[in-house]
Amino acid sequence: xxxxxxxxxxxxxxxxxxxxxxxxxxxxxxxxxxxxxxxxxxxxxxxxxxxxxxxxxxxxxxxxxxxxxxxxxxxxxxxxxxxxxxxxxxxxxxxxxxxxxxxxxxxxxxxxxxxxxxxxxxxxxxxxxxxxxxxxxxxxxxxxxxxxxxxxxxxxxxxxxxxxxxxxxxxxxxxxxxxxxxxxxxxxxxxxxxxxxxxxxxxxxxxxxxxxxxxxxxxxxxxxxxxxxxxxxxxxxxxxxxxxxxxxxxxxxxxxxxxxxxxxxxxxxxxxxxxxxxxxxxxxxxxxxxxxxxxxxxxxxxxxxxxxxxxxxxxxxxxxxxxxxxxxxxxxxxxxxxxxxxxxxxxxxxxxxxxxxxxxxxxxxxxxxxxxxxxxxxxxxxxxxxxxxxxxxxxxxxxxxxxxxxxxxxxxxxxxxxxxxxxxxxxxxxxxxxxx
Amino acid sequence: xxxxxxxxxxxxxxxxxxxxxxxxxxxxxxxxxxxxxxxxxxxxxxxxxxxxxxxxxxxxxxxxxxxxxxxxxxxxxxxxxxxxxxxxxxxxxxxxxxxxxxxxxxxxxxxxxxxxxxxxxxxxxxxxxxxxxxxxxxxxxxxxxxxxxxxxxxxxxxxxxxxxxxxxxxxxxxxxxxxxxxxxxxxxxxxxxxxxxxxxxxxxxxxxxxxxxxxxxxxxxxxxxxxxxxxxxxxxxxxxxxxxx
Numbered sequence: 001x002x003x004x005x006x007x008x009x010x011x012x013x014x015x016x017x018x019x020x021x022x023x024x025x026x027x028x029x030x031x032x033x034x035x036x037x038x039x040x041x042x043x044x045x046x047x048x049x050x051x052x053x054x055x056x057x058x059x060x061x062x063x064x065x066x067x068x069x070x071x072x073x074x075x076x077x078x079x080x081x082x083x084x085x086x087x088x089x090x091x092x093x094x095x096x097x098x099x100x101x102x103x104x105x106x107x108x109x110x111x112x113x114x115x116x117x118x119x120x121x122x123x124x125x126x127x128x129x130x131x132x133x134x135x136x137x138x139x140x141x142x143x144x145x146x147x148x149x150x151x152x153x154x155x156x157x158x159x160x161x162x163x164x165x166x167x168x169x170x171x172x173x174x175x176x177x178x179x180x181x182x183x184x185x186x187x188x189x190x191x192x193x194x195x196x197x198x199x200x201x202x203x204x205x206x207x208x209x210x211x212x213x214x215x216x217x218x219x220x221x222x223x224x225x226x227x228x229x230x231x232x233x234x235x236x237x238x239x240x241x242x243x244x245x246x247x248x249x250x251x252x253x254x255x256x257x258x259x260x261x262x263x264x265x266x267x268x269x270x271x272x273x274x275x276x277x278x279x280x281x282x283x284x285x286x287x288x289x290x291x292x293x294x295x296x297x298x299x300x301x302x303x304x305x306x307x308x309x310x311x312x313x314x315x316x317x318x319x320x321x322x323x324x325x326x327x328x329x330x331x332x333x334x335x336x337x338x339x340x341x342x343x344x345x346x347x348x349x350x351x352x353x354x355x356x357x358x359x360x361x362x363x364x365x366x367x368x369x370x371x372x373x374x375x376x377x378x379x380x381x382x383x384x385x386x387x388x389x390x391x392x393x394x395x396x397x398x399x400x401x402x403x404x405x406x407x408x409x410x411x412x413x414x415x416x417x418x419x420x421x422x423x424x425x426x427x428x429x430x431x432x433x434x435x436x
Numbered sequence: 437x438x439x440x441x442x443x444x445x446x447x448x449x450x451x452x453x454x455x456x457x458x459x460x461x462x463x464x465x466x467x468x469x470x471x472x473x474x475x476x477x478x479x480x481x482x483x484x485x486x487x488x489x490x491x492x493x494x495x496x497x498x499x500x501x502x503x504x505x506x507x508x509x510x511x512x513x514x515x516x517x518x519x520x521x522x523x524x525x526x527x528x529x530x531x532x533x534x535x536x537x538x539x540x541x542x543x544x545x546x547x548x549x550x551x552x553x554x555x556x557x558x559x560x561x562x563x564x565x566x567x568x569x570x571x572x573x574x575x576x577x578x579x580x581x582x583x584x585x586x587x588x589x590x591x592x593x594x595x596x597x598x599x600x601x602x603x604x605x606x607x608x609x610x611x612x613x614x615x616x617x618x619x620x621x622x623x624x625x626x627x628x629x630x631x632x633x634x635x636x637x638x639x640x641x642x643x644x645x646x647x648x649x650x651x652x653x654x655x656x657x658x659x660x661x662x663x664x665x666x667x668x669x670x671x672x673x674x675x676x677x678x679x680x681x
Contacts, residue, residue: 063449157572
């Protein structure tokens with residue numbers, strides 16, 4: 001088609017968490033508008049926590065997001081602990097890493113199985129797949145349930161965990177429960193292989209597209225960094241976490257309630273693909289094998305491969321969880337009292353917590369006064385860091401698709417947004433409502 | 437014909453819809469009984485023709501009221517799910533603050549671009565027929581409420597405090613452990629899950645009908661706590677119920 005006129009308007013992209021809109025207008029082959037806007041109602045968490053006590057912040061900020069509530073809780077705890085110099089035992093550290101693995105698995109499986117798979121199978125949701133592909137759906141549900149049971153075991157609950165608290169845990173699982181979990185994790189490997197085979201048979205449906213960009217993630221010399229590490233950029237190298245503000249430069253666009261961020265370029269990407277690009281050699285052996293199945297190796301600039309990176313990470317989380325449980329079994333669990341409340345010496349200070357959550361690097365930064373009351377807070381959410389990159393990907397993808405129908409363009413753009421697995425209520429700093 | 441159901445979300449974390457997804461295999465059973473016609477978080481299709489609307493999240497902007505009213509018009513039964521929708525929840529913490537200041541704290545000089553007003557539960561805008569309380573909702577309670585509605589019954593929601601369930605579970609009282617807990621005045625139905633996990637009741641299910649103020653004061657006196665201790669914790673979830681608009 002020569003000099004086409006195209007109008008794509010997707011108000012409230014479906015099968016993503018939260019409310020975001022896509023607008024594309026092309027007149028006579030010239031792109032006049034290509035935007036990714038966020039319309040989620042803002043929630044103002046950074047203002048809400050001011051005036052609250054140090055031992056309430058993790059409970060409040062967990063409510064930023066239902067899907068990554070464990071990640072928000074951990075980032076929050078780490079900020080508070082860093083501000084007050086609170087230490088966490090090696091055992092609790094391992095249990096927290098297990099909690100994070102459980103959430104990464106839960107979130108990635110939900111994304112791949114419920115949100116991405118329908119596009120690849122040419123249906124509108126997972127619901128028709130329950131009758132057309134019952135076995136595959138059952139496998140996905142089973143893997144998802146496993147991950148949720150793991151969260152329950154470590155954290156008390158999947159959504160808005162109860163046991164995580166400043167300095168440690170209010171309650172911990174027994175070794176017996178952990179070894180039972182290990183068996184389930186081992187048993188899930190063939191199921192994960194089956195999911196990988198299914199995605200492999202459909203991977204040709206992901207658009208062949210790449211745009212060079214910057215990747216940012218935590219990094220550590222001896223492990224695939226998730227719980228902690230230094231900041232790493234694919235453009236500029238590493239920096240201490242305390243310098244996060246020089247990495248995530250937030251700015252506001254009038255059309256979006258979500259903030260955006262940039263660093264060395266106009267935009268950057270965070271999430272599974274960023275982590276894999278930066279920390280590939282520290283992935284577990286089977287996770288590398290899964291990545292290889294899809295030809296995924298660093299540096300990959302195809303945002304659709306974020307889905308594959310998530311799949312590899314699920315496998316990594318399974319293998320690494322097995323390793324952590326083995327270690328806990330060897331050392332044995334230090335018993336702790338019921339209703340444990342770690343001793344904390346409240347003091348004034350500022351602390352930053354950076355954690356890799358399913359959608360990318362998450363920062364919580366709190367300042368406390370001498371009474372342990374929060375006087376200032378800043379939260380930088382992975383999805384906010386990705387919004388700018390999503391829009392630039394759209395601007396690069398649309399010109400390559402001008403010979404396609406509006407419907408095809410719409411689907412590709414929706415798939416692009418979904419590949420980032422945006423978590424819009426999280427990034428609540430997103431407008432326009434026509435959906436009802 | 438299967439009843440048509442739809443899910444909607446306003447200001448919240450979508451954790452309650454996630455709890456519905458977390459029903460896993462039971463979700464498949466539920467799908468045998470109802471037809472989901474709108475659920476933006478998991479499906480592309482959308483229809484305005486539905487019998488039961490489940491609403492998550494608080495209303496925090498004037499512009500969201502029209503959307504709520506439209507849902508009320510379309511649905512025979514409206515169900516509020518999760519604290520943000522049933523009682524305003526944690527969003528109402530900001531109602532105690534100057535909202536212009538709140539906007540400036542988060543959005544700086546661009547604050548004016550972002551509309552907001554006092555966060556409120558769904559029933560502050562439209563009539564609500566049934567409630568699934570909690571932050572997040574409990575999966576089993578959600579199923580119970582859905583079953584009741586499908587049978588044409590009014591769902592049974594406890595009107596006694598969390599303390600009753602907590603005693604039954606033989607927990608050591610949080611006050612005895614030197615902590616402040618709002619289980620004395622919070623609506624039960626969660627099986628005291630947070631105390632069972634070693635912490636306190638934070639009040640996410642909202643104030644029980646006719647909370648026993650005198651008894652709560654006695655507890656405060658007995659354990660040497662001040663009204664300020666109580667107010668701090670009350671303001672986590674009870675903001676709207678306290679009348680803070």
